Amino acid sequence: MKRKFLVMVLIVVTALNFISNISFSQNKGKVILININRTSISDLKEIDSLNKEMDKRGYIGLMNIRGSNGTSDIKSYATIGSGTRAYLSKGDIDFRTINEENDYIYLRRTGIKGKHINNLNINKLKNDNLKGEYGAFLGALGYEFKNNNLSLAVLGNADTDEQNHREICLIAMDDNGQIEKGNIDDLNIKDDLMPFGIKTDYKKLLGETKKYYKNSDLLIVELGDTYRLDLYKENLNKQTYNKLKQDINKNISGYLNEIFKMVNKEDRVYIISTYPKMQDYKNGYKLSYVILFEGDKKGLLSSATTRRKGIIGNVDIPVDILDYFGINSKLMVGKKIEKILENNNINLLIGDYEKTVSNSKIRVPVLYTYAALEMIVWILTVLALFFKNNIPKNSFKILSSFLKFTMTIPFALLIAPLFNFKSVLSIIACTVIVLISVYYLVHKFIKDDLNKLIALGLLVSIGVLIDGVSGQNMIKNSLLGYDPIIGARYYGIGNEYMGVLIGSLIFSLVGLLEKNKIAKKTILIILLISVVILGHPKMGANVGGTITAVFSFLYLILRLYDIKIDMKKIILICIAVVCVVASMAVIDIFFIGSKSHLAGAIQKIISGGPLVIIQIIKRKIEMNLRLIGVTIWSKVLISGILIVGVLFYKPIGIFKNICEEYSYLTKGWSAIVVGSTVGFFVNDSGVVAAATSIAYVIIPLLVIITKHVDKLRKV
DSSP: OHHHHHHHHHHHHHHHHHHHHHHHHHHOOOEEEEEOOSOOHHHHTTSHHHHHHHHHSEEEEEEEOOBTTBOOHHHHHHHHHHSSOOOOOGGGOOEEEOOHHHHHHHHHHHSSOOOSEEETTHHHHHHHHTTSSSOOOTTHHHHHHHHTTOOEEEEOOOOOSSOOOOTTHHHHOOTTSEESEEEOSSOEEEOTTSGGGEEEOHHHHHHHHHHHHHTOSEEEEEOOHHHHHHHHGGGSOHHHHHHHHHHHHHHHHHHHHHHHHHSOTTOEEEEEOSSOOHHHHHTTOOOEEEEEEOTTOEEEEEETTTOBTTEEETTHHHHHHHHHTTOOOTTOOOOOEEEEEOTTHHHHHHHHHHHHHHHHHHHHHHHHHHHHHHHHHHHHHHHHHHTGGGSOHHHHHHHHHHHHHHHHHHHHHHHGGGGOOOSHHHHHHHHHHHHHHHHHHHHHHOOSHHHHHHHHHHHHHHHHHHHHHTTOHHHHHOTTSOOTTTOSOOSSOOHHHHHHHHHHHHHHHHHHHHTTOSOHHHHHHHHHHHHHHHHOTTTTOOHHHHHHHHHHHHHHHHHHTTOOOOHHHHHHHHHHHHHHHHHHHHIIIIIIOOOOHHHHHHHHHHHHOHHHHHHHHHHHHHHHHHHHHHOHHHHHHHHHHHHHHHHTTSSTTHHHHHHHHOHHHHHHHHHHHHHHHHHHHHSTTHHHHHHHHHHHHHHHHHHHHHHTHHHHHTO
């Protein structure tokens, strides 16, 4: 009886599972991805049917277009196809519809029988991709579709009269460079008045679209005309360009109007531009756009890759497509796209984009000015100390004021974004006003120089920690933060402010200890909280920063309690570092699932093996070597090291006297130096972190020395 009952239960469960699977597959629709390459957000309103559809529904976002080792059209296409930043060049692709001749070429080169569309240069493509930084699995999207018995097709090209542009196939191909079906050859017609004398045959393209829509799960379409127009633009005057653009947009509008009529409510339609217009790119507008139509709501796009409202990465698109079909790929580092409801989506996105571009344009000049000013003041102060007997006493007060002024800059750059200015001039004006105001208030209400420096250190360290906990809205928009256009980091506490945090926190805490304003146990609690904020995947999310903080903070604690630091202690510190980082990884992967950089790296190591570790180390070394050669922060760091070395010997005895008078500060400075050293080696841009933290040794030291200038004059 029991056996019959169990059999009946199994039959019912199996039947229900079968029915639910049928129901699930029936509820799922199809996905269409349409590429209108080399267009911008402003162009969308000129495509009438698209503009009308977006008034009713649709989610829009900006898309970072980076590939491996820079940006280009072809890298963005390949990155979308692989879900990881890819490296390749134009000569790596030669997509052909199969015929008797190229079938043999493909077979000869690969040992594999060709399919309907094949990349004859697939082996060259794979070899070149090995030069990339991220170990992309080229053709991952097509590979996952093939392995999950889903079908995809590709339509269209952007060919000119002299060159094939079939980069769209990089999105659709599998790991062998093959695509089972589609049409990339005869969808253009001759038109002597269009760019290169060619235009897309939209009537035929629409027919092919309807045909392949019926028998494909994913349809990828290249419209082509906008790409050709942008390539041809230098040959046109303004009037002719605008006329051609108007004609092309009208044709696109007609095509999209039919697409919106054709699709079902369960379908998903992506409209993207894999790369912005070249003139926009040159003007600093280096993000492209993505529109997602699904359902009847409208809003903005985001993802766990960026954690920024309205911005995603090109690596996210294939992951989101696969997620639609219930597939989770371990080959991709991108994340599922999130839809945020927002009726005023386009206007909000354009406003944020203007702010992002303005920040990006002035970020390097402002930071170079800051770094140069810092170095100049340091060097002038050291020179003044060497020629102290020939320089007026007031000169040292002026130099001391400038030193304190430079220490105000990180805090001013942190809080200036709160005022939400968007144009270049308004951002600069706001930053200058905030900087002067903060300096004035500190100077007015705090008299002692050391107390002023401690206050400035506390302000910026507390500000960074609070911002880290509350979503990093200040750091994300700070000129000393990170740039989503560059795309090296999108969230958390970046290396610039990580260095500032470690340097300012250690200095201000030991400064308070020097003034008997804080207990050592309180310092331990503050340092522990800071490590949690810096390393937590939902807050600071900075792995290298966490390693740096744990190492330098434990070193400081040992020094504060006068514990001798030997090899055994260093090994224990290293073990503590591993335990803290491992804890953060466990929290991320198994509890909150935020999929931060650490979790992503670990999952890549699990799937890719030891080679991934080598790639990560290689990337960090290459980045630091590259930055040492090009960034001004390397000069700041070298200047700081040289100044500390000089002050050990000149003026005679001054460093020793300061160490004796300020014993806790000295221990703090040594911990900052240790942190700078560790930070340099464990971070992609370690030179930046090291330079921003070493300032909290150099500036207080020079201010204290200038305060003792009368004693030095007698030496």
